[in-house]
Amino acid sequence: KQKQDAIYRAGLELGNLSPDEVTGMTPEERVAILKEQILQLTQEVLGYDRFEIRLLNTETNELQPLLEFGMSPEAANRRLYAEAAGNGVTGFVAWSKRSYLCVDTKSDKLYLCGAADARSSLTVPLMIRDVLLGTFNVEGPGTKSFSEKDLEFLVLFGRVVASSLNQLQLLEAEKATVTTENADRLRREVAEPSDEILKAATWILDRYVGHDPDLADRLDVITRKVRRIRQDVGAVVGLDSSPGLSSPAVPRPPRSALQNRRVLVADEDARTREEAHTLLEQMGCEVDAVTTAGEACSMLRNHAYDVVLIDIRLSDANGYECFRRLREIHTAVPIIMMTSFGYDSTHSIVKARQEGLRAVLYKPFRRAQMLDEVEKAVIAQTR
Numbered sequence: 001k002q003k004q005d006a007i008y009r010a011g012l013e014l015g016n017l018s019p020d021e022v023t024g025m026t027p028e029e030r031v032a033i034l035k036e037q038i039l040q041l042t043q044e045v046l047g048y049d050r051f052e053i054r055l056l057n058t059e060t061n062e063l064q065p066l067l068e069f070g071m072s073p074e075a076a077n078r079r080l081y082a083e084a085a086g087n088g089v090t091g092f093v094a095w096s097k098r099s100y101l102c103v104d105t106k107s108d109k110l111y112l113c114g115a116a117d118a119r120s121s122l123t124v125p126l127m128i129r130d131v132l133l134g135t136f137n138v139e140g141p142g143t144k145s146f147s148e149k150d151l152e153f154l155v156l157f158g159r160v161v162a163s164s165l166n167q168l169q170l171l172e173a174e175k176a177t178v179t180t181e182n183a184d185r186l187r188r189e190v191a192e193p194s195d196e197i198l199k200a201a202t203w204i205l206d207r208y209v210g211h212d213p214d215l216a217d218r219l220d221v222i223t224r225k226v227r228r229i230r231q232d233v234g235a236v237v238g239l240d241s242s243p244g245l246s247s248p249a250v251p252r253p254p255r256s257a258l259q260n261r262r263v264l265v266a267d268e269d270a271r272t273r274e275e276a277h278t279l280l281e282q283m284g285c286e287v288d289a290v291t292t293a294g295e296a297c298s299m300l301r302n303h304a305y306d307v308v309l310i311d312i313r314l315s316d317a318n319g320y321e322c323f324r325r326l327r328e329i330h331t332a333v334p335i336i337m338m339t340s341f342g343y344d345s346t347h348s349i350v351k352a353r354q355e356g357l358r359a360v361l362y363k364p365f366r367r368a369q370m371l372d373e374v375e376k377a378v379i380a381q382t383r
Contacts, residue, residue, distance in 0.1 A: 035067045038161055042069075046157060048138045050115040053126070053161070055134035056082055056094060061134060063087075070139075075114040082132070088112035089123045090135050096133055099124045101151050104143045119162055120145040124155050126162040133162050190233050191277040192270075195289050197226050199299070206298045223303075227286065257375050257382075259284035262304060266296035266322065267311040267338060272363065276309065279367055280374065293317035293325060300329045309361070309376045310334065312339045312348045319348030334358045334377035338365075 042048050050070035054063035063080040080087045082094035089110045093100050102121040105111045114121065115179070118139035126133040136158045136311050140146055205219045263285050265276040273289035280287050290296050293314045298310065308326060312319025326335060337349055339363045344350070349360055357375045358380075 025170060033308070034164060038067055038164075039069060042157070046138075046153065049120060050139040050141075052076065052090075052114065052137050053127075054080065054090060054094075054137075055165070056132050057062075065089060066134065071114050072116045075112070085110075088114075089121060090137050091361075093123045093125050093137075094132060097125045097130075099151055099155055101146060101148065105139075106143075115139040116140045119143045122146045122151055122154050124151070124158045126158050128162050128163065128166045148206060160332055186233060186320065187281055188274055189272065189279060190230055191281075191287070191289065194226050194230050195273075198223055198288055201226075202298050202302050203295075205302055229301055231286065255283045255371060255375055257378050258371070260286070260340060261306040261374075261378055262286045262288070263374060264296060264299055264303075264305045264308045265289040266293065266309070266314060267291070267332070267373055268313075269311070272311070272338065272357060276370070279370055285374075291315070293322035296322060297325050297329060300326055300333070305333055306381065307334045307336065307358075307374050309336045309338055309374075312337055312344060312346070318346040319344075319372050320346060320351045321348075323348070323352045327355070332381075334381050336361060336373055336377060338363060 026176070038053065042051055052068035052071050052075070053066045055066050056062075057064055061081050061083070063082060065076060068076045076170045078088075080091050083091050084095045085092070087095075089100050089102055089108070089112070092110050100110075100121075102108045102111050102122045102123070105113075105119050105121060111121065114137065117143050121137060121139045123135060123137040126136055136154065136359045138146070138154060180219045201219045205216060205223075208215050209218075237334075258280070261282055263276070265273055265287060267273055267276075268291050273291075276289060288299055288305075290299060291314075293310070294318050295296060296308070296310060299305075310319060310322050310326070314322055317325070319339070323335055325335070326333070335352075335357060337352060339349065340363045349357065358377050361370060361373055
């Protein structure tokens with residue numbers, strides 16, 4: 001009963017920071033304080049001086065070290081994964097999500113050496129609502145150093161630790177979400193003026209190319225500088241916040257095929273242009289957006305693109321007319337048409353399909369639909 005009460009009090013102390021302290025700390029500082037508290041309470045409440053805590057990286061399935069005390073350097077630096085075999089008791093516990101009492105390390109086939117003099121061990125999963133956060137491993141110098149009662153106490157203390165770790169992860173996830181939203185807002189703010197500069201520079205370049213080499217060179221410098229600024233903005237806002245708790249800051253699955261791809265979008269609808277910038281630039285694309293077929297043709301004449309997306313209703317051409325004009329400039333660039341649900345009076349889609357139209361996106365499209373179609377077009381083009 002005394003130990004249970006002590007663990008309960010430890011739960012109240014662990015990670016107990018005021019709002020001012022939390023907001024004034026970096027993620028690394030919050031993790032450092034939590035580690036210090038766990039170390040102190042593990043020694044004072046449970047009386048253990050050989051232990052390690054690892055956290056699960058859900059992307060790689062690796063159990064990454066968070067805190068260790070009294071373990072050998074080899075054990076502390078050992079790479080372990082949440083797998084049934086070949087990763088010691090810790091890997092097995094993470095894989096099975098069940099606690100494990102090793103009464104004799106010499107005869108246990110799962111055990112990998114942790115503390116140099118260890119002859120027995122306790123290992124429990126750190127869980128929050130059936131979700132594995134990591135593992136807590138304790139080792140002792142004698143065989144049968146631990147009992148089932150010791151295992152129960154470690155499970156109870158592990159719940160306290162898991163709760164504190166989860167709170168930190170939630171806090172970091174909340175901050176990462178705010179950071180991501182601000183990043184997307186900044187991308188949108190930069191997108192429209194940079195599009196206008198690129199369009200204007202390309203319009204001039206289209207008319208003076210071959211007549212004034214110096215002017216063409218200067219315009220080329222302008223376009224490269226604008227693109228560089230836009231890329232730098234994306235790089236800065238995309239920096240990892242380094243949470244230190246093995247949890248990805250933003251749950252956006254990577255699409256390696258889209259990295260560094262250049263996409264041209266032609267649509268009069270500002271919202272569609274904005275969504276294209278946001279969604280594709282999050283995946284590492286460089287996006288230029290225009291509003292007319294003439295602007296799209298001018299951009300394609302003067303710049304290289306991996307994919308072109310066009311709406312079937314532009315002010316100066318229907319979808320098929322724009323498609324044909326783009327094809328005359330570049331016969332191989334993948335073209336994707338966009339349209340709202342409704343009757344295609346000019347039969348642009350039917351005509352363009354007969355001449356190699358890559359795909360059609362129907363508005364309003366889901367985030368994944370645009371990414372999927374652009375990705376498929378890029379992959380098909382590189383084969």
